[in-house]
Amino acid sequence: MSEWKVICRVDDIPVLGARRVARPVGVDVAVFRNAENQVFALLDRCPHKGGPLSQGIVFGTSVACPLHNWAIGLDDGCAKSPDAGCTPRFAVKVEDERVMLDARELATLALDLAAPRAGPGAATAGKLGDASFDVQAPHGI
Numbered sequence: 064m065s066e067w068k069v070i071c072r073v074d075d076i077p078v079l080g081a082r083r084v085a086r087p088v089g090v091d092v093a094v095f096r097n098a099e100n101q102v103f104a105l106l107d108r109c110p111h112k113g114g115p116l117s118q119g120i121v122f123g124t125s126v127a128c129p130l131h132n133w134a135i136g137l138d139d140g141c142a143k144s145p146d147a148g149c150t151p152r153f154a155v156k157v158e159d160e161r162v163m164l165d166a167r168e169l170a171t172l173a174l175d176l177a178a179p180r181a182g183p184g185a186a187t188a189g190k191l192g193d194a195s196f197d198v199q200a201p202h203g204i
């Protein structure tokens with residue numbers, strides 16, 4: 064069963080950009096907004112070499128990774144051919160311009176395991192059971 068938590072408003076996310084949402088455990092989530100005001104959420108880690116997708120540029124329903132320019136689908140988290148690999152995606156609900164993520168899904172550490180490389184300590188960062196989320200601009204913006 065989902066436990067929807069409001070994390071920001073649609074307008075808090077830059078058009079063709081992203082915000083980062085800290086999870087209770089593991090790597091942050093990147094919440095993206097495209098030109099049609101659709102909102103998507105992916106683990107903030109590229110399936111190639113772990114680049115921060117929240118710092119990428121959104122086009123259509125994809126984001127270009129800032130490190131090596133792979134195109135990652137926002138709807139499925141998967142790299143566009145000829146590249147291959149997927150990053151976990153998170154369910155998003157938008158109601159009355161409010162963006163919601165599922166707190167239970169955010170707290171699922173296993174979502175990190177699909178990524179190719181975990182940074183040192185990445186799996187233990189954050190506090191278990193802490194349901195407060197910290198919405199931030201991507202690093203360097």
Ligand code: FES
Nearest residue numbers: 109112114128131
């Ligand atoms: S780390 Fe994203 S394209 Fe290489």
